Amino acid sequence: MMGRSYAQSRNYDYGRTAHNRVSRLSPWIRTRLLTESDVVAAALARHALSSAEKFVQEVCWRTYWKGWLQHRPSVWTAYLEQRDQDLDRLTADPSGAAAYEAAITGQTGIAVFDAWMAELLETGYLHNHARMWASSIWIYTLGLPWALGADHFLRHLIDGDAASNTLGWRWVAGLHTQGKTYAARASNIETYAGDRFSEECGPGWRSGLDRLATGITPVAGQANPPAGALPEVSSCPDGPVGLLLTEEDLHPMSLVPTGTQVTAIAGLCLAGARSPGGAGQPARTFAEGAVQSGLDTSASYWSAPATSLSAQPDPVAQLCTWARDHHLTDLVTAEPPIGWVRPHLEMLRIRLASQGGRLHYLRRDWDARFWPHARKGFFALKKQIPDVLATLGLGR
Ligand SMILES: Cc1cc2nc3c(=O)[nH]c(=O)nc-3n(C[C@H](O)[C@H](O)[C@H](O)COP(=O)(O)OP(=O)(O)OC[C@H]3O[C@@H](n4cnc5c(N)ncnc54)[C@H](O)[C@@H]3O)c2cc1C
The missing domain is CATH 1.10.579.10 (DNA Cyclobutane Dipyrimidine Photolyase, subunit A, domain 3)
Known part of the structure; x- marks a missing residue:
């Protein structure tokens, strides 16, 4: 389904019980229970890149949007301001x-x-x-x-x-x-x-x-700001670390370097922080289940104690307490992309620093290779797909 038939029929909406011409993988890719690399590798295991091109490009649209916003965090904050004004x-x-x-x-x-x-x-x-x-x-x-x-x-x-x-x-x-x-x-x-x-x-x-409206014109709003530098990330420190999982990336086994001594793992789901109105039931249920699943898999992979933390009333205070209780100085987590989780982790960074701790953001190779091409339009990134996949060991 990721080959030529996908390209031919992906535009058809066959209805809620029949979305079988598209993968419906987006909730798992979005939380990285499945990584982009996993799904592209699966497509290329069955099809040549030329046949799976459309599917791979769609996965790369996701990468493009993530990278584009990562270069322009102000577009997210302007959206939040606009949303709050419109709600008022x-x-x-x-x-x-x-x-x-x-x-x-x-x-x-x-x-x-x-x-x-x-x-x-x-x-x-x-x-x-x-x-x-x-x-x-x-x-x-x-x-x-x-x-x-x-x-x-x-x-x-x-x-x-x-x-x-x-x-x-x-x-x-x-x-x-x-x-x-x-x-x-x-x-x-x-x-x-x-x-x-x-x-x-x-x-x-x-x-x-x-x-349906005809003769439409663009709405007024913030023009695209110029692309800035990508945020700084770190490498994984030597020595024991605590691992923090959020709904942004739940596949630490493919991110944290082999041999890292993970001594404790915490999972935090912030689904309710998406909006002042919170998250709808299906979205909340999926996100909570995803974090729990990531936590369970990681706990058995590293044989480390796992703690599920609550987003209420103060997730950052709970994380600091968890780090203290497990005598953790260094915490690692997947780099949080621009969105509603990142501000909580930035706050955690500051509070941890005040108790002598450090929070390290780890960037995936997929993002590190693709994001530099997401500064302008999609076409610039699309051109790079075969080469980037080759550097990642995929597609050739
Ligand atoms: C107004 C609007 C809002 C959207 N909001 C979201 C969102 O919140 N989260 C989200 O993951 N996608 C969003 N999309 C993109 C896209 O609609 C979904 O990713 C796609 O419908 C998911 O279904 P699928 O997994 O069956 O896709 P498939 O067609 O099977 O594609 C495979 C994968 O490629 C990625 N993908 C496909 N199309 C796009 C696209 N246009 N943009 C970015 N990635 C894509 C997804 O990860 C998807 O799982 C939005 C698109 C529009 C127009």
């Missing part, structure tokens, strides 16, 4: 609040949009094309702020990711590629999702499609 405005704007409520509960009268919103809430997943159509309808037809749509997706997607989601929404809104917007068109929805909806919703499935 709703309290003073009853008709805007009603339109927002109708959108998130799937009661707009645009049958396909309403079905996607129900699917998102119930399953935590939407097909990529559905994400593009739904975000376009949200912005241009319903006239709702893009940052509120991004917040709603982030709360509910089980693969909710700061980079892919924020930059996906900015791309649709015409903020990522200057002047280039994404318009959802009825004929395109009919081609790629018509079978799904005629079966799911009956003859009325087209209702509201005649309302």
Whole structure:
């Protein structure tokens, strides 16, 4: 499914029980229970790179968005500010609040949009094309702020990711590629999702499609800032270390150098910090289960005691106590990408330093090799895919 058939049929949304033309691996890749390297290796074990090219490129889109945001943390903070302002405005704007409520509960009268919103809430997943159509309808037809749509997706997607989601929404809104917007068109929805909806919703499935906006223009918002340097990371220290796992990266076995003496492991799930509204049930359940799974696997790999820490009331204080209780001076963790987990770890770094401890961020080879090519457009990174895969021992 990662070869030519993926390229041919990946754009079809066949419905919530039939998303079998795409991998549906994103929640596992996003938490790195499966790494990008793992899935690309699996694709290349069955197909030549030329046949698996489209699948590999899609995985690399994720890498591109992560790297792009890593070079421009201010795009994430500007999104957070915009989201909070837009949420505040709703309290003073009853008709805007009603339109927002109708959108998130799937009661707009645009049958396909309403079905996607129900699917998102119930399953935590939407097909990529559905994400593009739904975000376009949200912005241009319903006239709702893009940052509120991004917040709603982030709360509910089980693969909710700061980079892919924020930059996906900015791309649709015409903020990522200057002047280039994404318009959802009825004929395109009919081609790629018509079978799904005629079966799911009956003859009325087209209702509201005649309302889709045409002649759209990019929304106003922050232009892309220039790319800065990538954040500093460290190498793994010699001697005993404590290992910290979060939902950002749960495969330490392929990150921490062989022979490292891991003496204690802590797992922390911060799913609720995605949004002031917290995370939806499917997203929260998946993230908590993922962290527990990463913790269990690591504990048996290193034969080290594992502690599951709670995000409430103060995760950083709990981590400091855990480090003290286990007599840990050096903690290691996967480099936290820009997003909602990173500020907590930055705070931990400062508090640990005040008690004589250190937190080391380890960067994966995959990121170290690809991210320098994520400063501009995707094309610059795409060109490098065969060479970078070869340096990683994949694809040739
Ligand atoms: C508005 C919007 C919001 C999005 N929000 C997220 C998000 O929060 N988290 C997230 O992981 N993806 C997000 N995406 C990207 C994409 O929709 C999902 O990664 C994809 O639908 C996941 O399904 P899959 O695993 O079946 O993908 P497949 O088609 O099987 O692709 C394989 C893998 O490649 C990566 N991938 C595929 N398409 C994209 C893409 N367009 N951008 C980035 N990575 C991609 C994913 O890791 C995916 O698992 C968003 C896209 C849009 C347009």
